[in-house]
Each structure stands twice: as C-alpha cells, then as structure tokens.
Amino acid sequence: MQRLYRKRIIVGVGGGIAAYKSAELVRRLKDQGAEVRVVMTQGGREFITPLTLQALSGHPVHLDLLDPAAEAAMGHIELARWADLILIAPATADLIARLAQGVANDLLTTLVLATDAPIALAPAMNQAMWRDAATQANLELLQGRGMRLFGPASGSQACGDVGLGRMLEPNDIALLAADCFQRQALDGLHILITAGPTQENIDPVRYITNHSSGKMGFALAEAAAEAGAKVTLVSGPVHLPTPDRVSRIDVVSARDMLAACEAAMPCDVLIAAAAVADYRPEVVAQHKLKKDPSSGEGMLLQMVRNPDILATIAGRDDRPFSVGFAAETENLLEYASRKLRDKNLDLIVANDVANPSIGFNSEENAITVIDRELQQISFAQTSKGKIARQLITLIAERLNKN
Known part of the structure; x- marks a missing residue:
C-alpha cells in the first residue's frame, strides 16, 4: 500500500446504492497517503452527500461539468491532468455503457476522455444487469482500451438477489489501486534535502552569502519525489519554483536552516546540497553601518562559526543515511574524503565549482561520489x-544494500 503514498487519485462516484462504500474508500486511500479528489454524478448525489465526501477527502467535491468558477480556467482539463489514477466506484451499468460509447455528458465521463491517467472501474449492480450481454460487451470493450476492472464480488444484494454484482469492499479496492502503480525506489521514505545559499546579516541592508543557485538541490528534490519519497526541501533564498509534490521550507541563515532541519526530523535520508555559510558576523548592527573617515579604507568584521548542519544531523542518535556535498576549487577528492570522515557521512558528492560549466549557477554538473570505503563513482x-536522478538511484541502491 506504500505505492499509494502521494499519488493523486480521483474517485468517481456513480449512482448506485454501493455509493455508501465510497466514503470508506476515500478514507482508506487517504490513510495510505494518497491525495484524493471526488467527482460525483447526479445519481451519486442521490445516495450520499457531497459534504460527507468533502469532509473525508479534505477537498471540495467536483459536481458539474459546466461550473462557471472552475471552467473559467478549464477546470475539467486541469483535473484530468492532475490525476495519477481515476477510480470509479461504484461503476453502475449505465455509467459503464456511457463510457463504452465515449459519451461525455457529465464531468466524470468527460474526465475519462480527457485524461492520460489509468482508469479503474469497481462495478456495482444487480446480478441480472451484470450478466446481461450488453453489460458484458461494454466491459470487454473498455478492458480492450486498457481500463482495469476491480471485481465485482458475489453475495447478497440490496434488492434481495444473490450473485455477482456487489462492489468490492473498500480495503480490497485500495489494495488493487496500489497495484496500478509500480513500486518505486524510495516508496514510503522521508528524504530531507537542503538547497541554495544561506545569508548572514551584517546590518539591515547588507549580508554575506555565496553563489549557490539551489538548482542541484531542487533537482534532487524533484528526483526523490519522482522515486516515491516524501520530500522536505529546506531552501535558502533562491528564485526557483517548488518541485511538484515537495514540501518546501524557506529559510535565510545557517541557524534558520539547522532549526528547520531539526524540526523536520526524523527522516530516512539527509541530502545536504546547500552551500551553508561557515561564518557569520558576531554582531549584527541594528542600523546601516556608515563609512568612518578616520578608519581609512577598511572595515573590520568579527566573525564566528556557524553551526555545522550536516555534522549535527549525522551525529544524532536517530541519524539518517547522510549524504553531503563538497564544493571545492582545488584538491577536490582529498578535501571531499576528509569531509566524509570528519562528518560521519555515508556518501559525499564531490563537485568542482572552479569549472564554470559545472559550477554555481550552471545548468549542468559532473560529480564524483565517495563512500565510506573511499570507493569512487563518477557521473559524467x-x-x-539527470545527475540528480542518477544520484537518487545510487542512494536507493545503497539503502537496499544496507
């Protein structure tokens, strides 16, 4: 069921008595970490209220194709693009027939035509309707188009009949929904990533920082989310959009970043890609510092050490698998190996920032990864x-090995 974590699932509710099970289905999917949006047909609203499903999903229920507020931004198309899976439960005989004919006369059937996501049907109907040749022909047609069929089950029905046609139980449907997704390398793991520079104030208008753009850290966050992880991204001041399905925390100083990382613990993996300032001014002036004519051309700043975020987290009793970055301009592998040992890391990523094509603010990178046995793995x-995805794959392999 970990494969449902952070997946985006639309639950379509058709007009059948089994719609009462849809509420429990939404709850089960949410319990496994899925994000759920509900779309109801007019018939579905006759059996269960939208308010119930809104409370369980945490989102307003989508009801009408021609909703003026939503359609101003082509809401049904955006919803179709949003979904990782459309799961229709209950799928009535009427709804199955309309889907087979490609009808788009309400929001749910329109979404089915507009989406590239997989579609699954959980049929629910009278046993005679299930056995009818038209229903079976429609189902065969839909399965031929790639739609998945969850059930039905056999048993007593609301009308008093006994036979095939009962909708599967919500937990069984949730398990089958998980099977729609391939297991990913980091399913169910919490990955904490730091990115970007930090800024250390001198006075209200000046600060000390570095040239880090945050691009590598943000690429790693995107790759980790693609691999199924829950990703917390702690970022210094950068101008980058937040990757999809990533929880972002913005900070300014090194001390802010440490506090945010400690608040995000526990995690399974720490990837410290941020370029954290080693020093900060001992005293931050309350007002803008003015030039002192008597001091000549210079100004002296007394600096103190910042906390070492990577060493602090890697030294905890609940330490995660810890990956550091060494951005160096000389003696790259020597300095990186020393940092690996001194900070008690599992991997260190050595990055030659003296090379302008792979340094700060560049679009490309080339790295050498060093492990505890001082073995080196180079990525061209x-x-x-691409470097981020390669590195995430390596981290996943090491986690599985451990």
Missing part, C-alpha cells in the same frame, strides 16, 4: 536533472 557531465 550532463544536466543537473
């Missing part, structure tokens, strides 16, 4: 997105 220069 390519886009930071």
Whole structure:
C-alpha cells in the first residue's frame, strides 16, 4: 500500500446504492497517503452527500461539468491532468455503457476522455444487469482500451438477489489501486534535502552569502519525489519554483536552516546540497553601518562559526543515511574524503565549482561520489536533472544494500 503514498487519485462516484462504500474508500486511500479528489454524478448525489465526501477527502467535491468558477480556467482539463489514477466506484451499468460509447455528458465521463491517467472501474449492480450481454460487451470493450476492472464480488444484494454484482469492499479496492502503480525506489521514505545559499546579516541592508543557485538541490528534490519519497526541501533564498509534490521550507541563515532541519526530523535520508555559510558576523548592527573617515579604507568584521548542519544531523542518535556535498576549487577528492570522515557521512558528492560549466549557477554538473570505503563513482557531465536522478538511484541502491 506504500505505492499509494502521494499519488493523486480521483474517485468517481456513480449512482448506485454501493455509493455508501465510497466514503470508506476515500478514507482508506487517504490513510495510505494518497491525495484524493471526488467527482460525483447526479445519481451519486442521490445516495450520499457531497459534504460527507468533502469532509473525508479534505477537498471540495467536483459536481458539474459546466461550473462557471472552475471552467473559467478549464477546470475539467486541469483535473484530468492532475490525476495519477481515476477510480470509479461504484461503476453502475449505465455509467459503464456511457463510457463504452465515449459519451461525455457529465464531468466524470468527460474526465475519462480527457485524461492520460489509468482508469479503474469497481462495478456495482444487480446480478441480472451484470450478466446481461450488453453489460458484458461494454466491459470487454473498455478492458480492450486498457481500463482495469476491480471485481465485482458475489453475495447478497440490496434488492434481495444473490450473485455477482456487489462492489468490492473498500480495503480490497485500495489494495488493487496500489497495484496500478509500480513500486518505486524510495516508496514510503522521508528524504530531507537542503538547497541554495544561506545569508548572514551584517546590518539591515547588507549580508554575506555565496553563489549557490539551489538548482542541484531542487533537482534532487524533484528526483526523490519522482522515486516515491516524501520530500522536505529546506531552501535558502533562491528564485526557483517548488518541485511538484515537495514540501518546501524557506529559510535565510545557517541557524534558520539547522532549526528547520531539526524540526523536520526524523527522516530516512539527509541530502545536504546547500552551500551553508561557515561564518557569520558576531554582531549584527541594528542600523546601516556608515563609512568612518578616520578608519581609512577598511572595515573590520568579527566573525564566528556557524553551526555545522550536516555534522549535527549525522551525529544524532536517530541519524539518517547522510549524504553531503563538497564544493571545492582545488584538491577536490582529498578535501571531499576528509569531509566524509570528519562528518560521519555515508556518501559525499564531490563537485568542482572552479569549472564554470559545472559550477554555481550552471545548468549542468559532473560529480564524483565517495563512500565510506573511499570507493569512487563518477557521473559524467550532463544536466543537473539527470545527475540528480542518477544520484537518487545510487542512494536507493545503497539503502537496499544496507
């Protein structure tokens, strides 16, 4: 069921008595970490109220195709693009027939035509309707188009008949929904990633920082989310959009970043890609510092050490699998190996920032990863997105090995 974590599922509710089970289905999917939106047909609303499903899903229920507020932004198309899976439960005989004919006369049937996501049907109907040749022909047609069939089960029915046609129980449907997704490398794991620079104030208008753009850390967050992880991204000041399905925390200083990381614990993996300032001014002036004519051309700042975020988290009793970055301009592998040992890391990523094509603010990177046995794995220069996916794959392999 971990495969449902952070998946986006539309639950379509057709007009049958089994709609009462849809509420429990939504709850089961949510319990497994899925994000659920509900779309109801007019008939579905006759059996269960939208308010119930809104309370369970945490989102307003989508009801009408021609909703002026939603359709101003082509709401049904956006909803179709949003979904990782459309799960129709209950799927009545009428709804199955309309889907087979490609009818788009309400919001749910329109979504089915507009989406690229997989579609699953949980049939629910009288046993005679289930056995009818037209229903079976419609189902065969829909399965031929790639739609999945969950059930039905056999048993007593609301009308008093006994036979095939009962909708499966919500937990069984949730298990089958999980099977629609391939297991991913980091399913169910919490990955904490730091990215970007930090800023250390001198006075209200000046600060000390570095050239980090945050691009590598953000690429890693995107790749980890794609691999199924719950991702917390703690970022210094950057101008980058938040990757999809990533929880972002914005910070400014090194001390802010440490506090955010500690608040996000526990995690399974820490990837410290941020370029954290090693020092900060001992005293931050309350007002803008003015030039002192008597001091000549210079100004002296007394600096103190910032906390070491990576060493602090890697030294905890509940330490995660810890991955650091060493951005160096000389003696790259020597300095990176020393950092690996001194900070008690599992992997260190050595990055030559003296090379402008792979340094700060560049679109590409080339790295050498060093492990505890000082074995080296090199990744050739390519886009930071590809490097991120390669690194996430390596981390997943090491986690499985451990």
